Amino acid sequence: MIVGYTAAQVRAAEQPLLDAGPPGALMHQAAFGLAVRVARLLTDRRGGVRGADVVALVGPGNNGGDALLAGAELARRGAGVTVVATSAAVHDGGLAALRAAGGTLLTVVDGGPGRRVWVGDALAEAVSADVVVDGLLGIGARGAVRAEAAELVTLLAELLAQDVAPAVPDVVAVDVPSGIGVDDGDLPGPVLPADLTVTFGAVKAGLLLPPAAGLAGDVELVDLGLDLTGSTPAAARLEVSDVADLWPVPAAASHKYTRGVVGVVAGTALYPGAAVLATTAAVLSGAGMVRYVGPAAVGHAVLAARPEVVVGHGRVQAWVAGPGVDPADAEQTGRVRDVLAEALAAGLPVVADAGALGHLPDHLSPWVVLTPHAGELATLLSVRGEEVDRERVEVDPVLWARRAQRVTGATVLLKGPTTVVVGAGGAVWAQSDGPAWLATAGSGDVLAGLLGTLLAGCADEVLEDPPLVAALAAAAALVHGRAAHRSNPGGPVHALGVAHALPGTVADLLRG
Numbered sequence: 001m002i003v004g005y006t007a008a009q010v011r012a013a014e015q016p017l018l019d020a021g022p023p024g025a026l027m028h029q030a031a032f033g034l035a036v037r038v039a040r041l042l043t044d045r046r047g048g049v050r051g052a053d054v055v056a057l058v059g060p061g062n063n064g065g066d067a068l069l070a071g072a073e074l075a076r077r078g079a080g081v082t083v084v085a086t087s088a089a090v091h092d093g094g095l096a097a098l099r100a101a102g103g104t105l106l107t108v109v110d111g112g113p114g115r116r117v118w119v120g121d122a123l124a125e126a127v128s129a130d131v132v133v134d135g136l137l138g139i140g141a142r143g144a145v146r147a148e149a150a151e152l153v154t155l156l157a158e159l160l161a162q163d164v165a166p167a168v169p170d171v172v173a174v175d176v177p178s179g180i181g182v183d184d185g186d187l188p189g190p191v192l193p194a195d196l197t198v199t200f201g202a203v204k205a206g207l208l209l210p211p212a213a214g215l216a217g218d219v220e221l222v223d224l225g226l227d228l229t230g231s232t233p234a235a236a237r238l239e240v241s242d243v244a245d246l247w248p249v250p251a252a253a254s255h256k257y258t259r260g261v262v263g264v265v266a267g268t269a270l271y272p273g274a275a276v277l278a279t280t281a282a283v284l285s286g287a288g289m290v291r292y293v294g295p296a297a298v299g300h301a302v303l304a305a306r307p308e309v310v311v312g313h314g315r316v317q318a319w320v321a322g323p324g325v326d327p328a329d330a331e332q333t334g335r336v337r338d339v340l341a342e343a344l345a346a347g348l349p350v351v352a353d354a355g356a357l358g359h360l361p362d363h364l365s366p367w368v369v370l371t372p373h374a375g376e377l378a379t380l381l382s383v384r385g386e387e388v389d390r391e392r393v394e395v396d397p398v399l400w401a402r403r404a405q406r407v408t409g410a411t412v413l414l415k416g417p418t419t420v421v422v423g424a425g426g427a428v429w430a431q432s433d434g435p436a437w438l439a440t441a442g443s444g445d446v447l448a449g450l451l452g453t454l455l456a457g458c459a460d461e462v463l464e465d466p467p468l469v470a471a472l473a474a475a476a477a478l479v480h481g482r483a484a485h486r487s488n489p490g491g492p493v494h495a496l497g498v499a500h501a502l503p504g505t506v507a508d509l510l511r512g
């Protein structure tokens with residue numbers, strides 16, 4: 001599991017080390033870690049550091065100081081290092097070190113260190129480099145990158161996205177891509193997308209959270225020996241190796257009822273496929289039994305696809321309600337309402353998806369998991385008096401998922417390129433495990449079925465430990481994404497194919 005912390009938590013954890021150590025020691029450690037990783041990248045890219053071209057974009061604070069000190073180290077190892085200062089004053093010690101190591105100094109602002117150049121000249125340097133180091137702003141950023149630095153970032157990001165240069169530089173962000181919301185992953189202004197972010201002391205929450213997480217590239221942590229044991233992480237991401245501990249595995253003496261029965265109320269004449277997909281995913285992810293509740297014709301389709309399913313109402317340990325439930329179908333909508341009323345009264349875990357999202361009481365318990373996409377989340381919040389639409393949810397998914405968790409009390413799994421889960425107590429998980437091919441009709445139904453199996457298998461545990469629901473929802477998102485990769489590595493996937501890849505995916509994850 002990767003956990004992320006806020007800027008304030010990291011600063012608080014740094015303080016005892018800053019007080020105890022000689023001045024600048026921590027920064028030298030950070031900058032050395034940065035230089036080592038840039039050197040590794042240069043070695044992979046061109047066989048070594050000597051003769052490589054490195055351009056460092058340097059802002060006013062210690063983040064720029066890190067870039068300057070790392071630049072000095074790389075210059076000592078034989079790289080040609082050019083600094084582009086975007087501020088009149090930059091870190092003194094870093095500047096002296098870079099000068100002493102023979103680095104070149106350019107500045108795009110009046111009164112800055114080195115030769116004054118125009119932004120266009122700085123861009124030309126940057127696009128022809130092997131590596132661009134982004135040391136404009138770190139955890140001290142307040143709002144967007146501004147002025148010349150913003151111009152430089154915007155134009156450079158555009159040029160690099162075009163991928164036209166003979167050899168496009170790798171971008172390494174210092175601590176964080178400059179200008180991201182360090183605590184919440186928002187993007188208040190332009191940000192230079194990184195291939196690698198070298199972060200110091202602890203992963204910053206914004207590196208895990210969308211949309212900023214998508215601009216951080218690979219994240220490598222330089223250990224500074226910070227003690228964060230007393231701090232509650234602001235964000236978390238499950239890794240493949242975490243799933244085995246969460247997945248309900250039958251014991252020798254288990255039988256189908258102790259393993260967990262999943263009830264699925266899904267599908268209508270208009271969308272029978274959703275019922276097939278949700279029940280198929282529930283069966284193939286290892287439910288003890290799956291019951292289906294819905295129109296007879298849809299039940300036939302479900303049985304044709306999955307003869308293991310039992311059609312009709314009965315005792316279950318968790319419900320999946322809503323996939324493919326067309327609001328115009330009064331009878332099936334009535335069944336969804338009945339199931340919800342019964343499950344909520346009994347305190348059973350529920351996955352409330354699609355057609356169930358409009359039939360929920362105002363206040364829910366954390367073992368009810370809402371699984372909206374951005375549009376459905378916007379509707380859910382709008383009917384509860386919030387001013388929000390799909391676009392705003394897509395821009396600020398974490399903010400709105402948090403809001404929905406606070407407003408409803410449920411666990412909220414917001415689907416998208418990165419799936420955000422907010423659970424009891426506000427714990428935030430962010431998973432981006434699937435290929436973009438997973439954005440295909442019906443894949444959400446597969447996720448709902450799979451999550452139903454997880455909740456049914458852990459029904460007793462989640463009632464005792466409500467925050468576990470969010471961890472299980474994050475695990476479902478991870479398994480869903482891995483199954484998509486497995487179903488057709490590197491190519492298009494379809495929802496039923498993702499469901500069919502579940503048994504093998506789970507087996508691989510359990511083997512470790």
Ligand SMILES: NC(=O)C1=CN([C@@H]2O[C@H](COP(=O)(O)OP(=O)(O)OC[C@H]3O[C@@H](n4cnc5c(N)ncnc54)[C@H](O)[C@@H]3O)[C@@H](O)[C@H]2O)[C@@H](O)CC1
Nearest residue numbers: 026027030061062063137138139140141142143144146175
């Ligand atoms: N605290 C420490 O001892 C360590 C800090 N480290 C580095 O220090 C960084 C934090 O340094 P700082 O606190 O100096 O913060 P930054 O380097 O993020 O920069 C803060 C400076 O930028 C200005 N600024 C803030 N927002 C701005 C904006 N939107 N546009 C233009 N200027 C803006 C501020 O006025 C301030 O001068 C970390 O990200 C990390 O890279 C590391 O060296 C590890 C040790």
Ligand SMILES: Nc1ncnc2c1ncn2[C@@H]1O[C@H](COP(=O)(O)OP(=O)(O)O)[C@@H](O)[C@H]1O
Nearest residue numbers: 373415416417435436438439441442443444445
């Ligand atoms: N760009 C993307 N990259 C990876 N996964 C995505 C992307 N866009 C959407 N997804 C995932 O695809 C699934 C789509 O679900 P949903 O919107 O409910 O579709 P449907 O209702 O057709 O089943 C979700 O699990 C979501 O997280």
Ligand SMILES: [K+]
Nearest residue numbers: 134137174178
């Ligand atoms: K930075």
